[in-house]
Amino acid sequence: MKRPQLLCVNVFMLAALALCPGQAALGAGSLTGVTGGRTTFETNLSLTDQNTTGPPFRSIVWLFNLNNIVLYTPAGSLVSPAYRKRISLNTTSGWLDLWDLTVGDSGAYTVDITTHTDQQLNGSTGLNVYERVSSVTVTPNTTELLEFNSSVRISCHVSTGTSLSYLWMNGSSEIPVLSDRVQVGDGGTTLTILNVSRYDRGPYTCNVSNPVSNDVGRPLTLTIGYGPERLAIIGPSLVEFGEVTVLYCSAMSVPPPSYTWSLNGVHTTVQGPVYVIASVNSSDYGKYTCTAVNTLTDLSQAADHVVSLKENRCSAAIATTAAVMAACLVAVAAGVGVVVGVIARRVYKKSSYEITEL
Numbered sequence: 001m002k003r004p005q006l007l008c009v010n011v012f013m014l015a016a017l018a019l020c021p022g023q024a025a026l027g028a029g030s031l032t033g034v035t036g037g038r039t040t041f042e043t044n045l046s047l048t049d050q051n052t053t054g055p056p057f058r059s060i061v062w063l064f065n066l067n068n069i070v071l072y073t074p075a076g077s078l079v080s081p082a083y084r085k086r087i088s089l090n091t092t093s094g095w096l097d098l099w100d101l102t103v104g105d106s107g108a109y110t111v112d113i114t115t116h117t118d119q120q121l122n123g124s125t126g127l128n129v130y131e132r133v134s135s136v137t138v139t140p141n142t143t144e145l146l147e148f149n150s151s152v153r154i155s156c157h158v159s160t161g162t163s164l165s166y167l168w169m170n171g172s173s174e175i176p177v178l179s180d181r182v183q184v185g186d187g188g189t190t191l192t193i194l195n196v197s198r199y200d201r202g203p204y205t206c207n208v209s210n211p212v213s214n215d216v217g218r219p220l221t222l223t224i225g226y227g228p229e230r231l232a233i234i235g236p237s238l239v240e241f242g243e244v245t246v247l248y249c250s251a252m253s254v255p256p257p258s259y260t261w262s263l264n265g266v267h268t269t270v271q272g273p274v275y276v277i278a279s280v281n282s283s284d285y286g287k288y289t290c291t292a293v294n295t296l297t298d299l300s301q302a303a304d305h306v307v308s309l310k311e312n313r314c315s316a317a318i319a320t321t322a323a324v325m326a327a328c329l330v331a332v333a334a335g336v337g338v339v340v341g342v343i344a345r346r347v348y349k350k351s352s353y354e355i356t357e358l
């Protein structure tokens with residue numbers, strides 16, 4: 001941490017002063033401290049400016065916002081009650097150590113020094129004390145969000161920290177302070193998203209910082225309800241007797257929907273995205289309907305899938321055999337008919353002949 005040097009001014013004869021040749025101001029910037037820490041105020045006095053035969057200075061006075069901190073003379077030191085056990089003064093350099101810092105220690109510090117030659121020297125600097133940032137949390141004002149019908153306000157809280165700056169992130173992208181739907185307000189402590197969409201889920205983080213520390217809250221991912229959409233049933237359309245058949249129903253939905261099934265318009269006891277037919281029989285063909293219901297959006301969607309039975313080899317062989325047997329029976333029947341007809345005609349003719357002979 002860079003320490004600014006104190007301005008040394010010779011009230012009586014600046015041109016003849018050797019303590020701060022060519023200097024007319026403090027070093028750039030002020031001191032920065034953290035609560036509970038310590039800092040040192042350094043003067044720019046050199047050893048050649050001190051009395052080598054007696055006390056180095058006739059007096060040293062340090063002030064905080066024009067109130068006494070410590071007064072030193074060769075006879076002793078007088079410390080303000082507020083700084084007892086908190087300061088240490090180097091009487092040979094004029095440096096002042098201050099510890100157990102608090103935010104209340106922020107302000108202007110001035111030193112007035114009288115040298116052994118009665119030269120009056122003074123300088124001033126500033127100190128800014130900050131409390132470290134800790135325990136950043138982000139919380140939404142609601143957790144039930146519906147796409148295009150809800151808005152959300154996310155707040156960023158810290159347990160400790162002073163002089164805070166806030167930076168909101170969506171994933172790895174910084175969120176601008178103001179846009180059409182996304183707004184950062186209340187000094188950066190809140191993030192408001194209007195008419196949320198499914199793409200506004202985050203994750204959102206709040207980065208809080210000050211000159212001595214920074215902390216990031218745990219990412220927040222929003223649950224934004226939508227759907228069900230694009231419902232579809234996946235599975236075979238033609239199945240064989242006795243085989244295992246599985247139908248799968250899927251939909252885009254947040255939260256995940258509940259599923260029910262019906263077959264040919266009749267509700268089944270199957271619930272869930274999977275419908276399993278352990279062994280296909282003739283009662284398993286027809287139109288399967290899957291209905292998805294989102295309890296958050298109060299929306300539903302249904303899809304149909306037709307399952308038909310296809311002939312397997314055994315069925316085809318049986319059908320072919322039956323057809324052949326039927327054809328044979330027809331042929332046999334036809335043959336029998338012809339034989340019976342011939343015999344009948346012969347009998348008839350013989351009978352007629354015999355009758356004639358009588």
